[in-house]
Amino acid sequence: MIKTFCRLLILALSVAPLAWAPAAAQQGGAAEQPAPRASTGGAQTLEDILARQRGENLDDGFRREATGDPARAAGIAAQLGTLGGASDSDVFRALRYGSADVTVSARGPATDVIIQDSGMWWLELRKGPLLIWGGWLLAAMIVVVLVYLSIRGPIRIEGAKTGRSILRFSAIERFSHWLLAGSFILLGLSGLITLFGRFALIPIFGKDFFSVIALASKWIHNNVAWAFMAALVMVFVCWVVHNVPNRADLIWLAKGGGLFSKHVHPPARKFNAGQKIVFWVVIVLGISISASGLSLLFPFEMPMFAKTFEILNALGLPQLFGMGELATEMTPHEEMQYAQLWHSVVAFVFMAIIIAHIYLGSVGMEGAFESMETGEVDRQWAKEHHSLWYEEVVAEEQEAASREAPATPAE
Numbered sequence: 001m002i003k004t005f006c007r008l009l010i011l012a013l014s015v016a017p018l019a020w021a022p023a024a025a026q027q028g029g030a031a032e033q034p035a036p037r038a039s040t041g042g043a044q045t046l047e048d049i050l051a052r053q054r055g056e057n058l059d060d061g062f063r064r065e066a067t068g069d070p071a072r073a074a075g076i077a078a079q080l081g082t083l084g085g086a087s088d089s090d091v092f093r094a095l096r097y098g099s100a101d102v103t104v105s106a107r108g109p110a111t112d113v114i115i116q117d118s119g120m121w122w123l124e125l126r127k128g129p130l131l132i133w134g135g136w137l138l139a140a141m142i143v144v145v146l147v148y149l150s151i152r153g154p155i156r157i158e159g160a161k162t163g164r165s166i167l168r169f170s171a172i173e174r175f176s177h178w179l180l181a182g183s184f185i186l187l188g189l190s191g192l193i194t195l196f197g198r199f200a201l202i203p204i205f206g207k208d209f210f211s212v213i214a215l216a217s218k219w220i221h222n223n224v225a226w227a228f229m230a231a232l233v234m235v236f237v238c239w240v241v242h243n244v245p246n247r248a249d250l251i252w253l254a255k256g257g258g259l260f261s262k263h264v265h266p267p268a269r270k271f272n273a274g275q276k277i278v279f280w281v282v283i284v285l286g287i288s289i290s291a292s293g294l295s296l297l298f299p300f301e302m303p304m305f306a307k308t309f310e311i312l313n314a315l316g317l318p319q320l321f322g323m324g325e326l327a328t329e330m331t332p333h334e335e336m337q338y339a340q341l342w343h344s345v346v347a348f349v350f351m352a353i354i355i356a357h358i359y360l361g362s363v364g365m366e367g368a369f370e371s372m373e374t375g376e377v378d379r380q381w382a383k384e385h386h387s388l389w390y391e392e393v394v395a396e397e398q399e400a401a402s403r404e405a406p407a408t409p410a411e
């Protein structure tokens with residue numbers, strides 16, 4: 001199940017930000033015929049148990065329906081008489097398959113689901129492959145950045161600095177960026193503590209102190225998310241016009257942005273093709289992570305995966321990858337499980353990309369950080385990295401100067 005889930009994940013990542021496609025949701029598949037159950041009196045056989053452990057789809061109707069027969073109940077003779085024809089195991093089966101008549105005092109959606117053992121695949125995935133692959137992805141990105149740094153070194157300003165600066169980012173642009181960056185870093189760290197803490201921090205700090213860290217992380221994560229969403233909107237509004245692709249981007253990409261060779265400075269406007277990719281990745285992944293995050297923040301109130309699967313099925317995408325139709329009906333808990341997995345997968349991909357961005361925006365490129373710190377960059381930096389934008393700004397400056405210059409009196 002986990003293997004098929006990963007295949008589906010690759011599809012989902014490549015096609016839509018909200019798409020989430022675990023094979024666990026698929027019905028059917030190669031079901032192995034269970035062995036005759038007469039020998040167990042209708043209960044499951046060893047082969048049934050082994051098939052389940054192998055992750056095979058098993059028609060377990062024989063268990064789902066074995067939840068007691070009221071007609072076979074002994075009559076209620078006295079105060080301590082039987083309440084029905086169900087044994088403890090009958091009752092537990094009814095609870096597990098969601099057919100028990102449950103009454104709970106707690107209010108809210110899905111509070112009457114007492115057992116959800118169909119969520120075991122999610123638990124296994126969350127504490128196994130998700131942690132391992134996510135952790136490796138971040139580690140791999142750090143290694144890539146370090147290797148790049150050791151081979152290429154920081155990208156220096158090649159010409160002589162002019163000592164004259166030019167305004168690159170206004171105060172509102174810088175505020176939006178740092179709000180986004182600050183909230184992202186807090187969300188990333190608190191999210192990682194939530195996911196890895198139980199395994200990584202309890203052995204170091206013990207359970208008592210970890211509970212304080214975990215509670216603080218949860219509080220930070222739930223509240224800082226609002227700042228992140230607000231900053232995402234602000235960044236989008238500030239920069240969308242500068243991130244529309246143009247012809248110069250193709251040349252920039254063809255030359256690798258000058259990132260891999262010295263003395264190469266492909267022309268670029270305010271943002272080059274690499275930055276445009278970062279911008280759109282931030283917007284698309286930002287929206288997707290916010291949507292799944294809201295779904296987690298308001299449990300059971302914002303189900304979105306059954307709908308997404310429906311759209312994917314209609315587009316024929318899962319079928320294209322040989323995965324059949326995805327389940328379009330799911331329980332409220334399954335919706336939450338998909339939301340949690342999708343949220344984490346997007347977060348890992350997002351963090352990996354941002355690690356590269358942070359490198360280039362700080363130690364990786366001389367003069368870049370100033371643009372976000374003071375808003376100003378040296379003219380030589382602008383000329384080398386954003387020549388088309390620099391020319392535009394200079395032209396605007398000249399135009400403004402000529403407008404302000406006193407008109408020459410007519411002879």
Ligand code: HEM
Pocket residue numbers: 168177180181182184185235271274275276278279282354357358361362368369370371372
């Ligand atoms: C300490 C962390 C960070 C540093 C040092 C940093 C630095 C920078 C700098 C210097 C720029 C402007 C580059 C230029 O002048 O052309 C920039 C732009 C940008 N930053 Fe950051 N940044 C950080 C974190 C983040 C985070 C966490 C996000 C998003 C989640 C983000 C999103 C962006 C975007 C969308 C842009 C515009 C496109 C681009 O230049 O790539 N930054 N950042």
